[in-house]
Amino acid sequence: MVHIKRVYDEPTKADGFRILVERLWPRGLRKADAAVDLWLKEIAPSTELRQWYGHDVTRWLEFKKRYEGELRANPDVVRELQEYCRKGNTTFVYAAHDEEHNSAVVLREFMQRRVRTMHARRDPVREH
Numbered sequence: 001m002v003h004i005k006r007v008y009d010e011p012t013k014a015d016g017f018r019i020l021v022e023r024l025w026p027r028g029l030r031k032a033d034a035a036v037d038l039w040l041k042e043i044a045p046s047t048e049l050r051q052w053y054g055h056d057v058t059r060w061l062e063f064k065k066r067y068e069g070e071l072r073a074n075p076d077v078v079r080e081l082q083e084y085c086r087k088g089n090t091t092f093v094y095a096a097h098d099e100e101h102n103s104a105v106v107l108r109e110f111m112q113r114r115v116r117t118m119h120a121r122r123d124p125v126r127e128h
Contacts, residue, residue, distance in 0.1 A: 001016075001089055001090070002085055002090050002091070002092065002108050002111055002112065003015065003016075003089070003090070003091040003092070003108075004091065004092045004093075004094065004104040004105060004108050005091050005092075005093050005094075006093065006094060006095070006096075006099070007020060007022075007026050007029060007034055007036070007093040007094060007095055008026070008029065008095070011035035014089065015035075015089065015091040015093075016088055016089025016090050016091060017037050017038070017084060017087065017088065017089065017090045017091070018035060018036050018037045018038075018090075018091050018093050019036070019037065019038045019039075019040050019081070019084060019090060019091070019092055019093065020034070020036045020038070020039040020040065020093050020094075021040060021043050021044055021092045021093065021094055021103065021104050021107055022039075022041070022044050022094055022095050022103075023041050023044035023045070023046075023047060023050065024095075025039075026095035027095070029095075034093075036093060038084065040077070040080070040081060042074065042077040043071075043074075043077050043078070043081055043107065044103060045063075045066075045067045045070060045103050046070055049063070049066055049067060049070065050103075052066075055096065055097075055098060055101070055102075057098070057101050060101050063106075064106050067103060067106050067107075068106065068110055071107070071110050078111075078114070081111065082111065082114065082115075085111060085115075092104045092107055092108060
């Protein structure tokens with residue numbers, strides 16, 4: 001199961017393996033206080049895309065499309081993330097204030113679709 005959570009929120013046991021999915025370290029947060037198990041910078045949106053988006057929700061749909069394109073173009077890091085997710089509870093932690101319009105939301109949806117697609121391919125009932 002993959003969860004998302006602000007890195008500034010109190011970590012809990014239910015978070016499982018916590019992966020920071022930001023290209024930049026969150027402002028005002030000491031590494032010792034973050035309770036991050038892995039910082040996977042490479043999975044975050046490119047600097048250019050992040051700056052273009054600028055948390056402007058009128059650009060949200062286009063941001064999602066472009067970020068998913070970046071993810072598809074970076075299969076090695078997506079596979080790496082997938083391996084961590086397979087091990088059990090995983091939480092993608094992020095720094096954005098907006099809990100509905102941020103890259104972790106897009107990443108979780110993208111990863112969940114990948115898992116569903118993989119399961120469908122392996123399901124012999126669906127192949128007939």
